[in-house]
Amino acid sequence: MSALQQRTLDLIRSNETQILTQWQENLAAAGQGQDNRISSQELQAQNREFWRLFLQVIPVAEAGTLHGQEGQAIRRFLEDLSADRARRGFNSSETASVIFSLKRPLFELVQGGFADAPAQLGDQLWAISELLDVLGLQTVKAFQKTREEVIQRQQEEMLELSTPVVKLWEGVLALPMIGTLDSQRTQVVMESLLQRIVDTGSEIAIIDITGVPTVDTLVAQHLLKTVTAIRLMGADAIISGVRPQIAQTIVHLGLDLQGIVTKANLADALALALKRTGQTVTRTAI
Incomplete structure (x- = not known):
């Protein structure tokens, strides 16, 4: 200079x-x-x-x-x-x-x-x-x-905003997912979900994939990692929102989801979670 x-x-x-x-x-x-x-x-x-x-x-x-x-x-x-x-x-x-x-x-x-x-x-x-x-x-x-x-x-x-962890019931958490699931998002999901399990002492975590457009091998691997992490924390995991198209894709890809409980919608997953925790919901007469 x-x-x-x-x-x-x-x-x-x-x-x-x-x-x-x-x-x-x-x-x-x-x-x-x-x-x-x-x-x-x-x-x-x-x-x-x-x-x-x-x-x-x-x-x-x-x-x-x-x-x-x-x-x-x-x-x-x-x-x-x-x-x-x-x-x-x-x-x-x-x-x-x-x-x-x-x-x-x-x-x-x-x-x-x-x-x-x-x-x-x-x-x-x-x-x-x-x-x-x-x-x-x-x-x-x-x-x-x-x-x-x-x-x-x-x-x-x-x-963080796109992966909110919601407390549905005492001991039951839900994670509604919207959009694609990549490695970075999986890490955020696991961190927030596992922390909520610790904070609330929940026994069951429901991962709802209704808003996930497609499930491929990579997405399935991310789901398996999340489920494994949940189990290591002493809680059970349920995957809901498995639509017919997603079920067919999983079959065609030959993905192994054995041992993972899946449900077609969030309502069914919640009913199963309540049953596992020894709780029932009854309709009252109007």
Whole structure:
């Protein structure tokens, strides 16, 4: 990375107000601070903090020092900024523009200050461009990391919501499943179901696959793993929702579900569970 000359540093420091004003105008023209995601006051406060850190790092911004101890403070700021923007719903382009929009006011300032030295002008413009590119890329990298974490957390929450463990009766739990059953979801299912068995002391767990569109070898293996885990916890498992199409598929695939109790619907599975726990349901006269 090229170094900024003292002449350039003096130009930047002596024209701070002008640079900040133009920078803020550029961001406003791009729509930053114009909606309810972030107020103009918050944007200005973030810009001032970035500018303060920027002034600290530019005297030593060469030979990759931004990746070392000297650039630690501004890197941390950019990581926090990117994380905040990702959570507020900004995209990576809008986030990086906070840094890249600073190029124009700095370029215009340096062009005017080095009008009498074309060779030095090119060198200093390149140095500023390199510096802001490194900072901008750091922002994009941090934004993507945060965004991936947000997406992963949302996926985990959706998995948990799509596999609720319901207490049907004293000692009887039900797990209605909707959609496809893959390895990740199986893990979530087992963790939530086994924890509920421990919490409630339930004796029977009903896995209802009425909402599962198809059952193939992989899905059957996942079901077997779940049933095995339930049994290891000292409880019994019943699979309900085995429709004629699913039964035929299981037969054609040659899947071995021996030893696993299956029922056509959840009502039948609940009736069996109540019978096993020594309870009966009777109709009262109206």
